[in-house]
Amino acid sequence: MPERIKHKPLDLEKVQVPRAEIHLIKDQCKGCGYCINFCPKKVLEESDEINARGVHPPKVVDESKCIVCSFCTAVCPDFAIFIVEKKDKEESKT
Amino acid sequence: MVVKEILEHPLSKYLRTDMMPHIWCPGCGNGIVLNCFAHALDELKTDLDKLVVISGIGCIGRTAGYTNTDSFHTTHGRSIAFATGVKLANPELDIVIVSGDGDLFAIGGNHFIHAARRNIGIKVLCVNNFNYGMTGGQLGPTTPLDAITTTSPYGNSEHPFNLVHLAAASGATYVARWTTLHVRRLTQSIKKMMQKEGFCFIEVISPCPEVFGRRNKLRTGLDMMEMFKKASVVESFSDPAKAEITSDRIVVGEFIDIEKLSYEKLFHEKIAQINEKTMEQVS
Amino acid sequence: MSGKRSLLSGAHFLNGDVACAEGAIAAGCRFFAGYPITPATEIAEHLSERMPEFGGIYIQMEDEIASMAAVIGASYSGLKSMTATSGPGFSLMQENIGLAVMTEAPCVIVDIMRGGPSTGQPTLPGQQDVMQAKWGSHGDYEIIALSPSSVQEMFTLTFEAFNLAETYRVPTMLLGDEIIAHMWEKVLIPSPENLKVVNRKKPKVAPAEYLPFKPDDDLVPSMACFGEGYRFHATGLTHNEHGYPQTQSSETQYKLVRRLCEKIRKNADRIVKVEEIMVEDADVVVVAYGIVARSALSAVRKARAEGIKAGLLRPITIWPFPETHVADIAKHAKAIVVPEMNCGQLVREVERCAKTTPVAFLSKFGEEPHTPLEILEEIRRNN
Numbered sequence: 001m002p003e004r005i006k007h008k009p010l011d012l013e014k015v016q017v018p019r020a021e022i023h024l025i026k027d028q029c030k031g032c033g034y035c036i037n038f039c040p041k042k043v044l045e046e047s048d049e050i051n052a053r054g055v056h057p058p059k060v061v062d063e064s065k066c067i068v069c070s071f072c073t074a075v076c077p078d079f080a081i082f083i084v085e086k087k088d089k090e091e092s093k094t
Numbered sequence: 095m096v097v098k099e100i101l102e103h104p105l106s107k108y109l110r111t112d113m114m115p116h117i118w119c120p121g122c123g124n125g126i127v128l129n130c131f132a133h134a135l136d137e138l139k140t141d142l143d144k145l146v147v148i149s150g151i152g153c154i155g156r157t158a159g160y161t162n163t164d165s166f167h168t169t170h171g172r173s174i175a176f177a178t179g180v181k182l183a184n185p186e187l188d189i190v191i192v193s194g195d196g197d198l199f200a201i202g203g204n205h206f207i208h209a210a211r212r213n214i215g216i217k218v219l220c221v222n223n224f225n226y227g228m229t230g231g232q233l234g235p236t237t238p239l240d241a242i243t244t245t246s247p248y249g250n251s252e253h254p255f256n257l258v259h260l261a262a263a264s265g266a267t268y269v270a271r272w273t274t275l276h277v278r279r280l281t282q283s284i285k286k287m288m289q290k291e292g293f294c295f296i297e298v299i300s301p302c303p304e305v306f307g308r309r310n311k312l313r314t315g316l317d318m319m320e321m322f323k324k325a326s327v328v329e330s331f332s333d334p335a336k337a338e339i340t341s342d343r344i345v346v347g348e349f350i351d352i353e354k355l356s357y358e359k360l361f362h363e364k365i366a367q368i369n370e371k372t373m374e375q376v377s
Numbered sequence: 378m379s380g381k382r383s384l385l386s387g388a389h390f391l392n393g394d395v396a397c398a399e400g401a402i403a404a405g406c407r408f409f410a411g412y413p414i415t416p417a418t419e420i421a422e423h424l425s426e427r428m429p430e431f432g433g434i435y436i437q438m439e440d441e442i443a444s445m446a447a448v449i450g451a452s453y454s455g456l457k458s459m460t461a462t463s464g465p466g467f468s469l470m471q472e473n474i475g476l477a478v479m480t481e482a483p484c485v486i487v488d489i490m491r492g493g494p495s496t497g498q499p500t501l502p503g504q505q506d507v508m509q510a511k512w513g514s515h516g517d518y519e520i521i522a523l524s525p526s527s528v529q530e531m532f533t534l535t536f537e538a539f540n541l542a543e544t545y546r547v548p549t550m551l552l553g554d555e556i557i558a559h560m561w562e563k564v565l566i567p568s569p570e571n572l573k574v575v576n577r578k579k580p581k582v583a584p585a586e587y588l589p590f591k592p593d594d595d596l597v598p599s600m601a602c603f604g605e606g607y608r609f610h611a612t613g614l615t616h617n618e619h620g621y622p623q624t625q626s627s628e629t630q631y632k633l634v635r636r637l638c639e640k641i642r643k644n645a646d647r648i649v650k651v652e653e654i655m656v657e658d659a660d661v662v663v664v665a666y667g668i669v670a671r672s673a674l675s676a677v678r679k680a681r682a683e684g685i686k687a688g689l690l691r692p693i694t695i696w697p698f699p700e701t702h703v704a705d706i707a708k709h710a711k712a713i714v715v716p717e718m719n720c721g722q723l724v725r726e727v728e729r730c731a732k733t734t735p736v737a738f739l740s741k742f743g744e745e746p747h748t749p750l751e752i753l754e755e756i757r758r759n760n
Contacts, residue, residue: 028114028115032315032316033315034121034315037316037320052097053120074130074133074278077118077121077124078115079103079105079106079114079125082104084104
């Protein structure tokens, strides 16, 4: 908890930061860099591999940092990336 | 080469996946517009059998070939006139026109203002990349002053249109402008437009890195998107006449959102009245 | 006269434009998009009144280019649609006529020919758009064009034009002239049971198997319309049977363009109609169409009275051109006379088909078509 927050939110136990499954359709990527550049959590970076289009598709640096804002899904011009929210098995019971 | 994994993408049912990947350049905003459009359709749960996507000539004109709906790719500038015929013949259809700044406002300018004036219920998504991209980057009616294009090698001397001002003045019931960076707001605008009666217009400012950006110090799509990020200001319901576009200031937002009876409703009501009268006379 | 919302069945005294409009309604036309232009304005005015009575749509578009685009749009939405114009408007429509040909949209375009070129003589007749009807748009293609020479034919040929457009999925033109359009004559309109209306072929397969541009044996594909669940794509670009653009393939281009031409050429014997009067033993045959055919008939009769074996071949179908009919006549006739109100248009087709038989061309412009005496003199000269 950041120091500046003095009070503990009442629903802190219930609310969880969403966790993500990042799906990359590597051969659709044309290497524009929008997802890498505009990700608020810097989850993606350019990989070294070359795809069928001859460009470097993104690779996931740390999937746990993704907060499922889905900006990359919305801004990708080539339908090459989409995020699916991982639903915890325990969460669905409560 | 069709990428089979495209079928896993959540929006793939809105696309003609056998035509993917599309022909647009890396970084081209057209793909983003298609993405937002598909997303809006998904959130609205639109009946794809009742949707007709019509486009004109240009890079963005290929959109009609990529959506999984009835679609038509018309001659240059005539998509609005064509759509008028479609809408009047079958008012139950949802008609979306996806076309470019040159197609809609140069050669198609006359059709645009008349359709807006009539308030025919077609939805126009204009992707403005400031030039004629498909043919290699010539100047167009929205090219900024002093911009370099293949037909203005010494800098453009023509003043560009202010499209939202033009649409508002012609009588559109919904007028908005966003950039391809404003993906969420664009999606919401498209949703609003699809549910509104009358002639609706959304201008989307879009990067064209290969032929426009390259000649105007915006070498990559990322450069242009960063420019959008720095320069855009959301000023909804401000005066569209003052909604300028410069490299320091791009005024975006929703400008007009009014209620006005659409032409096809008006006309079909009249036909129904006349029909009733003549049926009385016959019987 | 029966109630308003019905065909004007019976005998009437009508002008050519009105007869044309009534013919359209009788054929099931329920969409008209046009722009006022002398001498076709009356068609638009009459339809602005009559269309709504049948639940149809009349819209006056901002120009002829938009009119033609709207006509194709309405056709693809399932309605039989038409527009009416004259020379200057016809020129504007050419690009979209090309779109109609390429996307195989059934539609009818009425061109009431007037004096040209350019603004020309708006209130006087001409026959100067004949070649434009065939070659006006860019690219290789075939269309059907009919030529009425009476007010009755303005009715029947407009009706026929819709049937042809629907059968062959092609823009069909009615090439009238200002005199026929503004003339008043008796017209017999059959009752609805006696009118045979033809509609476009609809797909017999499910949407998943439908190929919008796959032809049947008659070279004409079946036509789904917007909103029927077929989710097809149509484009003016060179396309394959799916309707998807395939601009880089010479094979696709060849197959498509050939089929668009063969569609009409191979079915020419079923499309072409002519009127032949006293041609079997004729030495001099007059080939005339439109208003000129009326004078020509009178001239031929006068010639026969003088002992000259004259005959009249009146093409009712101008395009595709009645090649076999002209070639047959050329075999036994000594000469062919072609009077036209232009500098020589259909006469070139006649010359091409007549081969070695001499063809005499009689040109006339202005408010009056050729008089019977003028044609008679030409017949005498060529006897």
